[in-house]
Amino acid sequence: MLYIIGLGLGDEKDITLRGLEAVQKSQKVFIEAYTSLLSFEMYNLLQEKLYGKSITVADREMVEEKADDILLEATSSDVAFLVVGDPFGATTHTDLVVRAKKLGVDVKVVHNASVMNAIGVCGLQLYRYGETVSLPFFTDTWRPDSFYEKIQRNRKLGLHTLCLLDIRVKEPSLESLCSYRGKKQYEPPRFMAVSVAIEQLLEVEQMRGENAYTEDTTCVGFARLGSEDQLVVAGSMKQLLEVDFGPPLHCLVIVGDTHPVEEEMLDFYKLAKKQGQA
Amino acid sequence: MLYIIGLGLGDEKDITLRGLEAVQKSQKVFIEAYTSLLSFEMYNLLQEKLYGKSITVADREMVEEKADDILLEATSSDVAFLVVGDPFGATTHTDLVVRAKKLGVDVKVVHNASVMNAIGVCGLQLYRYGETVSLPFFTDTWRPDSFYEKIQRNRKLGLHTLCLLDIRVKEPSLESLCSYRGKKQYEPPRFMAVSVAIEQLLEVEQMRGENAYTEDTTCVGFARLGSEDQLVVAGSMKQLLEVDFGPPLHCLVIVGDTHPVEEEMLDFYKLAKKQGQA
Numbered sequence: 001m002l003y004i005i006g007l008g009l010g011d012e013k014d015i016t017l018r019g020l021e022a023v024q025k026s027q028k029v030f031i032e033a034y035t036s037l038l039s040f041e042m043y044n045l046l047q048e049k050l051y052g053k054s055i056t057v058a059d060r061e062m063v064e065e066k067a068d069d070i071l072l073e074a075t076s077s078d079v080a081f082l083v084v085g086d087p088f089g090a091t092t093h094t095d096l097v098v099r100a101k102k103l104g105v106d107v108k109v110v111h112n113a114s115v116m117n118a119i120g121v122c123g124l125q126l127y128r129y130g131e132t133v134s135l136p137f138f139t140d141t142w143r144p145d146s147f148y149e150k151i152q153r154n155r156k157l158g159l160h161t162l163c164l165l166d167i168r169v170k171e172p173s174l175e176s177l178c179s180y181r182g183k184k185q186y187e188p189p190r191f192m193a194v195s196v197a198i199e200q201l202l203e204v205e206q207m208r209g210e211n212a213y214t215e216d217t218t219c220v221g222f223a224r225l226g227s228e229d230q231l232v233v234a235g236s237m238k239q240l241l242e243v244d245f246g247p248p249l250h251c252l253v254i255v256g257d258t259h260p261v262e263e264e265m266l267d268f269y270k271l272a273k274k275q276g277q278a
Numbered sequence: 279m280l281y282i283i284g285l286g287l288g289d290e291k292d293i294t295l296r297g298l299e300a301v302q303k304s305q306k307v308f309i310e311a312y313t314s315l316l317s318f319e320m321y322n323l324l325q326e327k328l329y330g331k332s333i334t335v336a337d338r339e340m341v342e343e344k345a346d347d348i349l350l351e352a353t354s355s356d357v358a359f360l361v362v363g364d365p366f367g368a369t370t371h372t373d374l375v376v377r378a379k380k381l382g383v384d385v386k387v388v389h390n391a392s393v394m395n396a397i398g399v400c401g402l403q404l405y406r407y408g409e410t411v412s413l414p415f416f417t418d419t420w421r422p423d424s425f426y427e428k429i430q431r432n433r434k435l436g437l438h439t440l441c442l443l444d445i446r447v448k449e450p451s452l453e454s455l456c457s458y459r460g461k462k463q464y465e466p467p468r469f470m471a472v473s474v475a476i477e478q479l480l481e482v483e484q485m486r487g488e489n490a491y492t493e494d495t496t497c498v499g500f501a502r503l504g505s506e507d508q509l510v511v512a513g514s515m516k517q518l519l520e521v522d523f524g525p526p527l528h529c530l531v532i533v534g535d536t537h538p539v540e541e542e543m544l545d546f547y548k549l550a551k552k553q554g555q556a
Contacts (some may be wrong), residue, residue: 089404113392118366119391268379
């Protein structure tokens with residue numbers, strides 16, 4: 001049996017009782033560490049305090065290239081595969097399930113909170129979001145902007161837009177990809193900050209000039225959503241550019257039309273109010 | 279302190295360790311029982327096995343009319359308010375947070391899985407959903423169809439649509455609302471089944487005739503999502519009409535354009551395959 005277990009968003013205490021039981025009866029435990037941020041502290045806590053057994057950290061290479069080894073173990077014993085958030089936040093995990101089913105391995109999923117529902121905390125109703133967009137880090141030569149039409153469409157319909165911000169963990173460096181010899185070199189991990197996301201959004205708006213949004217558009221920035229020290233701040237793009245959201249992960253919501261209850265709740269997170277209260 | 283704690287989707291074991299700790303240190307525990315389905319068995323298990331303290335079931339009247347009593351207790355002691363799924367699935371809970379903040383009551387949210395992310399289990403990627411729609415029970419005189427344009431829009435963009443199906447728990451009967459005397463009478467609880475949802479969808483399509491979808495459109499029906507006995511079946515609307523999904527809760531996804539990984543995963547849930555395997 002392969003258990004795919006969501007760990008939720010905060011720390012080692014966000015696993016469910018059902019998830020913990022599955023880990024405890026598994027002979028082998030893997031933890032996925034590339035579609036989200038798994039802190040060293042959390043890893044150690046998980047290992048020592050809760051599970052009392054060794055955990056193998058599975059990076060992108062292991063999951064994408066050596067999935068069959070993991071699945072082979074799951075044919076004859078219980079294997080737990082831990083994922084930060086909910087198991088189906090990322091396509092990779094769907095692919096793992098497809099492979100498992102093809103090999104005849106039984107799969108059980110233990111759900112948990114993910115960014116996709118925890119953003120509800122800011123008061124914007126989840127059923128009033130349009131299509132989600134991903135903002136990739138721009139490079140000198142690669143500045144894709146297909147998110148622009150999607151945001152524009154959502155905003156024309158009065159819908160909110162969740163922007164997932166780029167996470168680059170253990171990406172092979174360009175140099176190492178171009179070289180046929182030598183071992184793979186990796187770039188240092190990078191997590192896009194709210195300010196970088198807004199800079200890129202405004203750069204694209206300036207280029208396209210169709211007023212999909214402006215620097216006065218209301219947004220909500222989130223950092224470490226679901227953790228004890230989460231930060232949620234609402235304000236215009238211009239205002240949020242100046243906010244130091246601190247350590248990753250960050251994400252951003254571009255606000256559409258709001259209902260009164262949404263507005264009231266958003267008010268608690270607004271920048272002017274926050275400073276006034278401080 | 280007011281803890282608003284998501285219970286997740288399945289049973290008493292879907293609470294997180296963080297949620298359980300908060301319940302254990304609370305002096306008073308309420309459980310919300312009208313935006314989702316709280317089974318009698320689950321209630322008893324929660325009360326006896328996990329929490330060891332008495333739980334007050336909060337119906338719609340209590341939360342909407344007597345919220346201040348709950349909040350008053352939270353000013354001087356720890357109060358836990360339990361919600362099936364994630365705390366921000368329903369507008370009512372946002373409203374409770376707004377009231378709490380206005381009264382100066384500290385609020386902590388413990389997230390969990392909700393329908394909004396657990397539908398990921400069928401393989402359709404969460405970021406490829408458009409706006410969510412709600413399907414209300416039609417009556418002889420009330421047949422609202424504003425969901426039609428939304429589904430049409432999503433499908434034109436190739437996006438999937440989550441349809442939340444009506445839940446009617448402890449609704450005052452029409453007779454009792456029309457009478458000034460006597461005590462309030464309630465309708466028996468009703469939960470919309472996938473087949474009723476599809477019948478209503480097809481009725482509206484026949485009336486509007488704009489081909490937003492047809493009886494051949496691929497959908498995914500879900501029953502008891504996140505539970506041990508969950509049922510997920512993919513097929514055309516016509517096919518799903520014939521499927522007995524069993525006890526509530528149900529929900530329905532109208533499938534948009536699919537990517538190869540989505541298609542592969544959906545195949546495992548397709549009706550013909552399922553029957554072939556049986």
